[in-house]
Each structure stands twice: as structure tokens, then as C-alpha cells.
Amino acid sequence: MGITSKPVVxxxxxAVVILIGTxxxxxxxxxxxxxxxxxASIKPYTAVEQEGRDIxxxxxCNNCHTQTVRPLRTEVLRYGEYSKPEEFAYDxxxxxxxxxxxxxxxxxxxxxxxSWHYKHLDSPQSMFEKSNxxxxxWLAKNRLDTQYSLKKATTLGYGYSESDVHQQITQYRATxxxxxxxSKESRNNVTPPELRKELTEMDALIAYLQKLGxxxxxxxxxx
Amino acid sequence: xxxxVQGNEKSVPFDCSQExxxxxxxxxxxxxxxxxxxxxxxxxxxxxxxxxxxxGLWIAFExxxxxxxxxxxxxxxxxxxxxxxxxxxGFGLAAxxxxxxxxxxxxxxxxxxxxxxxxxxxxxxxxxxALGALSLFAGMNTTKEYAELEWPLDIGxxxxxxxxxxxxxxxxxxxxxxQMYISLWYIISMTVAIAILYIVNNLEIPVTLFKxxxxxxxxxxxxxxxxYAHNVVGFIFTVPILAMFYYFLPKSTGLPIxxxxxxxxxxxxxxxxxxxTGAHHLMLTPLPEWIQTVAIAFSIFLIAPSWGSVVNGYYTxxxxxxxxxxxxxxxxxxxxxxxxxxxxxxxPLQGLRTLxxxxxxxxxxxxxxxxxxxxxxxxxxxxxxYYMIPRITSTELYSVKLANTxxxxxxVGQFTWTITMWxxxxxxxxxxxxxxxDGSLMYNFLDTVTSLYPYYKLRFAAGVIxxxxxxxxxxxxxxxxxxxxxxAEA
Ligand code: HEM
Numbered sequence: 001m002g003i004t005s006k007p008v009v010x011x012x013x014x015a016v017v018i019l020i021g022t023x024x025x026x027x028x029x030x031x032x033x034x035x036x037x038x039x040a041s042i043k044p045y046t047a048v049e050q051e052g053r054d055i056x057x058x059x060x061c062n063n064c065h066t067q068t069v070r071p072l073r074t075e076v077l078r079y080g081e082y083s084k085p086e087e088f089a090y091d092x093x094x095x096x097x098x099x100x101x102x103x104x105x106x107x108x109x110x111x112x113x114x115s116w117h118y119k120h121l122d123s124p125q126s127m128f129e130k131s132n133x134x135x136x137x138w139l140a141k142n143r144l145d146t147q148y149s150l151k152k153a154t155t156l157g158y159g160y161s162e163s164d165v166h167q168q169i170t171q172y173r174a175t176x177x178x179x180x181x182x183s184k185e186s187r188n189n190v191t192p193p194e195l196r197k198e199l200t201e202m203d204a205l206i207a208y209l210q211k212l213g214x215x216x217x218x219x220x221x222x223x
Numbered sequence: 224x225x226x227x228v229q230g231n232e233k234s235v236p237f238d239c240s241q242e243x244x245x246x247x248x249x250x251x252x253x254x255x256x257x258x259x260x261x262x263x264x265x266x267x268x269x270x271x272x273x274x275x276x277x278x279g280l281w282i283a284f285e286x287x288x289x290x291x292x293x294x295x296x297x298x299x300x301x302x303x304x305x306x307x308x309x310x311x312x313g314f315g316l317a318a319x320x321x322x323x324x325x326x327x328x329x330x331x332x333x334x335x336x337x338x339x340x341x342x343x344x345x346x347x348x349x350x351x352x353a354l355g356a357l358s359l360f361a362g363m364n365t366t367k368e369y370a371e372l373e374w375p376l377d378i379g380x381x382x383x384x385x386x387x388x389x390x391x392x393x394x395x396x397x398x399x400x401x402q403m404y405i406s407l408w409y410i411i412s413m414t415v416a417i418a419i420l421y422i423v424n425n426l427e428i429p430v431t432l433f434k435x436x437x438x439x440x441x442x443x444x445x446x447x448x449x450x451y452a453h454n455v456v457g458f459i460f461t462v463p464i465l466a467m468f469y470y471f472l473p474k475s476t477g478l479p480i481x482x483x484x485x486x487x488x489x490x491x492x493x494x495x496x497x498x499x500t501g502a503h504h505l506m507l508t509p510l511p512e513w514i515q516t517v518a519i520a521f522s523i524f525l526i527a528p529s530w531g532s533v534v535n536g537y538y539t540x541x542x543x544x545x546x547x548x549x550x551x552x553x554x555x556x557x558x559x560x561x562x563x564x565x566x567x568x569x570x571p572l573q574g575l576r577t578l579x580x581x582x583x584x585x586x587x588x589x590x591x592x593x594x595x596x597x598x599x600x601x602x603x604x605x606x607x608x609y610y611m612i613p614r615i616t617s618t619e620l621y622s623v624k625l626a627n628t629x630x631x632x633x634x635v636g637q638f639t640w641t642i643t644m645w646x647x648x649x650x651x652x653x654x655x656x657x658x659x660x661d662g663s664l665m666y667n668f669l670d671t672v673t674s675l676y677p678y679y680k681l682r683f684a685a686g687v688i689x690x691x692x693x694x695x696x697x698x699x700x701x702x703x704x705x706x707x708x709x710x711a712e713a
Contacts, residue, residue, distance in 0.1 A: 014411055156436055
């Protein structure tokens with residue numbers, strides 16, 4: 001057999017061999033709706049939540065936190081209901097992670113009030129002395145850049161109009177800057193005075209964290 | 224079926240241990256071939272290795288003392304990807320380019336057809352890796368493991384891969400030696416596979432110059448990513464390392480590879496089976512169960528071709544085991560292939576559902592990764608460089624004694640490192656699962672983390688030992704090339 005004296009044929013053959021497994025386990029599932037099912041209960045991220053998600057990615061929180069609860073008894077006990085495929089229909093990219101230096105976050109939404117997160121993100125060690133999570137206080141010192149929020153939502157196919165995006169942003173700003181915002185004190189503790197009337201990166205990140213696992217509760221309730 | 228070297232009376236399979244032996248000795252060989260490029264990539268590899276390891280030590284420290292998260296760009300989440308990319312893309316790829324350019328020219332007895340392109344490839348490569356490191360420090364991170372670079376740099380990576388491929392196929396087409404030796408098969412399959420993997424996984428829609436979103440969503444994105452990530456480990460940290468192993472082991476021992484047939488079977492089986500196994504990284508996630516099951520089956524199967532190479536390596540030394548003592552290079556190769564063998568048993572076992580449920584997400588996996596990278600990959604690359612560098616600079620290695628010290632330091636460092644992490648992984652897995660008699664959880668999450676700090680400290684110390692070994696390696700090679708002019712005078 002002369003294939004070891006024909007480099008181009010050899011390369012083509014290698015490509016074919018490599019593409020067999022790829023086609024069966026990767027390409028075909030891409031076209032099967034059952035791989036990534038959708039549910040009307042699972043809503044896309046708001047513009048602010050999406051900005052928060054992008055900050056989560058930028059800071060590489062996924063290097064310490066997973067976002068998939070496995071269907072194991074002790075895991076469900078620790079984190080809550082195991083993850084369902086529908087939950088991830090809008091996740092581009094997915095953020096399941098591969099290492100749990102910190103706990104899973106797929107069910108962290110509404111687990112704590114916003115105030116908890118302001119305090120924790122600013123300094124995990126102030127709450128848990130021996131935690132090795134990095135402090136992220138500077139996120140509260142960065143104004144949230146919403147310049148590309150509309151473009152992002154469009155790219156991701158969330159179906160928001162310009163006014164939707166605008167409204168989502170102003171509404172969330174109104175919420176966190178409201179005099180009666182329940183987490184006002186913690187927020188003010190970490191946010192410099194000049195940014196207290198604005199949205200900060202930390203506000204957006206917390207909005208995202210609070211969304212995690214929220215919609216799936218409605219989905220499960222309907223079942 | 225076995226390809227034979229044309230015109231060889233004894234009709235033995237192509238044997239690289241004897242290939243251009245005279246060439247090796249003659250001074251003209253360095254002029255005929257383009258070895259400046261080999262040297263350029265080899266020293267780039269060393270540079271990125273040292274940088275990547277410093278970052279590795281930094282994050283290892285952060286894991287028991289977060290005080291080192293001094294600035295946003297030094298925070299663990301950003302730094303960890305600098306470590307993995309710096310070593311995987313920076314050190315790994317540069318070492319592969321260096322050895323591939325060398326092996327290609329020797330095995331084909333043909334100089335690179337496009338030396339200028341190769342030179343450009345070297346500059347472009349280092350530019351992309353440097354920009355990659357800076358962009359990751361800055362938080363431009365797609366979060367898909369080992370594909371974290373943002374889209375403009377992805378394009379850069381594709382371009383530099385094409386530059387490499389042109390010389391690979393150019394040399395092969397113009398080659399003087401009819402048969403292609405095993406190492407060339409591995410280089411070909413790597414060149415093809417990495418191109419497919421990288422492009423498919425990095426398809427993304429740009430939003431700005433620094434930000435894009437994956438075209439795949441949720442479970443599909445996960446499936447594509449782990450198909451990629453698993454195989455990028457396969458085709459960067461296995462396939463080209465095998466190319467080096469199959470070339471430099473016979474060259475440095477003078478012994479032909481034990482079985483040619485075994486290498487053919489192993490080669491095709493490995494290339495076929497690898498691609499089915501990515502989903503063993505997604506066990507018990509929302510990915511459809513059948514994909515996970517197929518992945519487990521093929522993972523178990525992969526033991527066979529992997530061990531084909533291990534057996535081939537061991538049997539090559541049959542009757543010549545004294546070389547372990549007398550030939551400093553052999554130690555690296557044999558220790559390296561032994562870690563490869565251990566890894567390829569450990570890997571498939573980790574894929575089994577029950578074991579995976581226990582070990583996944585713990586430090587056990589980190590131990591597994593580093594036995595491969597600090598054991599197999601660096602051991603084989605070290606020996607390959609020790610073999611190549613003196614030859615391309617027509618000189619002797621600066622110090623065999625230092626090379627031996629290097630060997631023992633990285634061996635002890637790596638072993639302490641990985642065993643520590645295995646124990647840490649077992650402990651954490653057990654603590655996550657532990658329940659009280661009433662069925663409630665015994666430990667809160669943070670307790671399971673803080674109980675590992677003693678292990679993290681030990682891991683850091685082991686990393687320092689390993690790092691000293693690598694510094695000796697770098698020193699030894701720098702001194703080797705620096706003594707070159709004085710030798711020429713003498
Ligand atoms: C001084 C030696 C080294 C030290 C101290 C070190 C440290 C670390 C640390 C602390 C992590 C993160 C672990 C975690 O998140 O729990 C890591 C991950 C990683 N390192 Fe290293 N490392 C070293 C050598 C290497 C080498 C030589 C390579 C490759 C050539 C490498 C490749 C990787 C990879 C691929 C990961 C990601 C593992 C995963 O996600 O499963 N490391 N390393």
C-alpha cells in the first residue's frame with residue numbers, strides 16, 4: 001500500500017477518518033432540536049443581564065464556578081434542582097465550566113438579596129475569612145458601558161427593539177438607584193458617590209447572577 | 224502491506240534510527256537545511272514556558288492566599304487563562320513548530336521550500352502569542368477553554384497555521400525520501416486536525432473588535448467546545464509529541480522502533496477514535512445522554528492505540544535497557560512515555576459515569592492534566608531539544624550533568640504536584656458527598672475548599688521544584704548555543 005508515499009492522499013484520508021466521529025457526535029446533533037430544546041418559560045437575558053454576563057466572562061468567573069447541577073442526590077441537596085437543557089437555549093457561549101473551586105452558580109439567582117452580593121463581590125473575605133475568591137470591589141467603580149447593548153442583543157437574536165433595550169437599562173437603573181431599593185445601603189457602601197446614580201459593572205453582574213435559575217422555576221411549575 | 228524502503232536490500236521497514244547518519248555528522252548538513260528557524264522556535268518555546276510557569280506559580284499561590292489578586296489583570300479568573308494559553312499555545316505550539324521543522328527536513332532530506340515564509344511564521348507566531356497574552360490579561364476572553372482568544376486573534380492563529388501547513392506540505396511534496404516515516408504521519412494528521420478543530424469551534428459573530436459571541440448555543444456550544452478541547456489536547460499534547468517520540472527515541476538510541484505494524488494500527492485507531500470522546504468532559508450535564516455514552520465507549524477503546532505506542536516505546540529498548548543509565552536522553556523518553564501510559568488509563572477511567580460523578584470538578588482532574596503536561600509533554604520536548612540544539616549548532620550539549628539534574632527536578636516536582644492533587648481531589652470529592660445520618664450535608668462548600676489549603680501549599684512548593692528544573696533546562700540550552708563560536712575557533 002503506497003499511501004505512506006503520497007502525502008496529499010494521506011492528509012485527505014486522515015481528514016476523512018477524523019471527520020467520521022466528528023460528524024456523528026458533533027455535526028449531526030447540531031441539527032437535532034433535541035440537543036438544545038427550547039421552552040417558552042425560559043426568557044432571554046435583558047440588556048443589563050447580558051452586560052453582566054459579559055463581565056462574568058471577562059473576569060473569568062467560569063474558571064472557578066460551574067453552572068450545571070448534576071442529577072446526583074448530594075448535589076441537588078447542595079445547590080437545588082438539577083439543570084435542564086432548556087435553561088441554556090440563550091447561552092452563547094455556554095458557561096457550564098469544568099472546575100469547582102467555588103460552588104456551582106446555576107441556582108444562585110434569588111438565593112441571596114442583592115445586598116449580599118454587593119458585600120460579597122466587594123470582599124468575599126469580609127464575609128468568609130478564608131475564602132479564596134478574589135475581591136471584585138473595582139467593578140463598582142466602573143460605570144457600565146451600554147454603548148453596545150443593542151448590538152449585542154441583536155447579534156444574539158433576542159428580538160429587542162432599540163426602545164426595549166433603552167427601557168430595560170433605564171428601568172434597572174431606576175430600580176437600583178431608588179431611595180427604597182432594599183439593598184441601597186450595601187450598594188452605597190461599595191459604589192463611589194459619583195456613580196451612585198448610574199449603573200455600574202457590579203450592578204449588571206448582580207442582575208445576571210440573580211437571573212441564574214430563575215426562569216426554570218416557572219418552567220418546572222408548569223410541568 | 225508494510226511499506227519498505229525502496230532499494231534497501233534487507234527490506235526492513237523504514238528505520239529513522241539509521242536515516243542520514245552521515246548527514247548528522249557532517250558539518251554541511253547545517254548549511255543545507257534551514258535550522259535557524261528550528262532554533263528560533265525552540266527558544267520561543269523556552270520563553271513562553273518560563274512565562275507560563277511563572278503565571279502558574281502565581282495562580283497556585285492565589286488558590287491558598289487571595290492576597291495576590293493585586294489588580295484586575297492579576298486576578299485569578301484572568302490569570303488562569305494566561306497560564307493555560309501561554310503554555311498550550313505559546314510553549315506547546317512553539318515546541319511543535321521547532322521539532323516539526325527539524326523532523327520534516329531530516330526525514331525528507333529536503334530543505335524547507337519556503338524559508339522566508341518560515342521566518343515570517345516565527346515572527347508572526349510570537350506576535351500573536353504576545354497579543355494573546357495581553358488580551359487575556361485585559362479580559363478579552365471568549366471563555367471557551369483553550370479557545371479563549373477573541374476573533375481577530377483567532378484569524379491570526381488560522382493564518383499562522385496556514386503558513387506552517389504550506390511548508391509542511393511543500394517539504395513533503397518535494398521530498399527526497401520516498402517513504403514517509405511514522406513521525407511524518409503524525410505531523411500530517413496534526414496539521415489537518417487542528418485546522419478543522421480550531422475553525423469549527425471558533426465560529427463566532429463579532430460585536431466589536433474585542434468581543435464576539437459563539438454561533439452555537441447552550442448544549443450545542445458545550446458539545447462543540449469539548450469536542451474541540453479534548454482533541455486539541457489530543458492533537459497538540461499527544462499526536463505531535465508522539466511524532467517527536469517516534470523520531471528522537473530511535474535517533475538518540477540508535478535503535479529502530481520495535482514494530483512498524485503496531486505503529487500503523489495505533490496511528491489510525493488513535494486518529495479515528497479520538498474524535499468521538501469529547502463528551503466525556505460533559506458527563507451528567509444536560510447534553511443528550513447518547514452522546515455521553517458513545518464518548519465513554521470510545522474513551523475505553525482509546526486505551527488500545529495509546530498503549531500501542533507505549534509498548535512500542537518500551538520494546539524498542541528491549542535488550543538495551545542499560546541505556547537508561549548510560550544515555551541521559553533515554554530517561555526522559557521512557558519516563559515520558561510511562562506518564563503517557565498512566566494518563567491514558569486514568570483518562571478513560573475518569574470517564575466512567577460513577578467515577579466521573581465523584582472526581583469531576585475536583586483537583587483530581589487538575590492532577591491528571593499536569594501529569595500529562597509536566598510529565599509526558601515536557602519530558603519528551605526536553606529530550607528532543609537536547610538532541611536537536613547541539614546538532615543544529617554543531618556543538619556539544621553544555622552539560623549532561625545539568626540535564627540530569629533537570630530531569631530529576633522536573634520528575635520529583637511533577638510527581639509531588641500530581642499526587643498531591645489526586646489526594647486533594649479524593650478528599651474534596653468525598654467531602655462534597657458526605658452526609659450526616661439524617662441525610663443532610665456534612666460540610667458546607669467553603670469547608671471543602673479551606674481543607675485543601677495545605678495541599679495547595681505543597682503543590683506550590685512542588686511547582687517551585689519543577690520550575691527550578693525548567694530554569695536549568697533553559698540555562699543549559701542557552702549555554703550550549705553560546706559556546707558555539709568559541710568552539711568554532713578552537
Ligand atoms: C510550575 C508548574 C505549574 C504550576 C504551578 C501550575 C499551576 C496550575 C494551576 C494552579 C492551575 C489551575 C488549577 C485549578 O483551577 O484548580 C493550572 C491549570 C492548568 N495548567 Fe498548570 N501549572 C504548572 C505547569 C503546567 C504546564 C507545564 C502546563 C502545560 C504545558 C500546564 C497546563 C495547564 C492546563 C491545561 C490547566 C487547565 C486544567 C483544567 O482546566 O483541567 N500547567 N495549572
